[in-house]
Amino acid sequence: MELKQNKNIFTNPIVMTLCALLCCALWGSATPAIKTASALLIPVSGVPSTILFAGIRFTLAGIITVAIYSIARRRLLVFKRENLPRVLTVSAFQTVIQYIFFYVGLTYTTGVKGTIASGSSAFFCVLIASLIFKQEKLTVKKIFACILGLAGIIIINIQGLELTMNFLGDGFVILSTVAYAFSSVFMKRFSKHEDPVVISGYQFIFGGAFLILLGVILGGRLSFESTKGVLILIYLAFLSAVAYALWGMLLKHNPVSKVTVFTFATPIFGTILSLLLLPESSGVDPINLVITLLLVSAGILLLNYQPKEREISSPEEK
DSSP, rough: HHHHHHHHHSHHHHHHHHHHHHHHHHHHHHHHHHHHHHHHHSOOSSHHHHHHHHHHHHHHHHHHHHHHHHHOOOOHOOOOGHHHHHHHHHIIIIIHHHHHHHHHHHSSHHHHHHHHHTTTTTHHHHHIIIIIIOSOOHHHHHHHHHHHHHHHHHTEEEEETTOOOOOOIHHHHHOOOOOOOOHHHHHHHTTTTSSSHHHHHHHHHHHHHHHHHHHHTOOOOOOOOOOOHHHHHHHHHHHHHHHHHHHHHHHHSOOHHHHHHGGGGGHHHHHHHHHHHSSSSOSSSSSHHHHHHHHHHHHHHHHHHHHHHHHHHHHOOO
């Protein structure tokens, strides 16, 4: 009975929209927060220290997730033993692979471009869920929405008539979105066997611990002398705990495409916050920025719009 109640809550269009936009706002704030905290906590810039930074963030996020929801439910959240491979699979794609590419990529691109490139995850989620895992049907509307999102990613990287995307920066960020797309599809599939909040919390702990170990082995170092940097690190851990746990619940009770299309909103939040909070040059032409934001917004509206008649005749997509 409780499961049915939760399902009704998270499939409600208004609740789903507000929850999804909250997640995207939190993720959008991550880019300027990461670049600010990295500058304060990493004494010598480099990939090993960046990986170590990510590991500490996500280990904290996992501990926070498990602690908060254990207190809320008055019992320790523990995954079933047979679900360990599922938790590790999500951890590999969502935390380890995604964030190694994302953090390294963010080192070689601006906050604005990195945030917008990460918004390409929506169309990768649609394609992977439809073509590889056959979780839903690939329609003309979904394809067109993906094209709008892809066009936005390309336009934001154009200066004059030249494409200015660089592989180590923008390319790595886009590869991170591919890993995220796989993790979303796996989360949708595995949530049939395990609470998505449990999966989210423990995949962070396992993935974060792996990143810490990797960062230390590679010679990464952090300095915790900056109180501001430590507070931002805690904020990053908290936003991951809240956003991914909530996102997992949305994926459990809705089609992948209907939820992940909202990730096109992440660049909107991230761009505004990066421009407001980061001293760096945006590296983005203002006209291109406006066009991109319009395109990603159109992608959200198009893919989320569904006539009532179609919703009734296609109950499996709810």
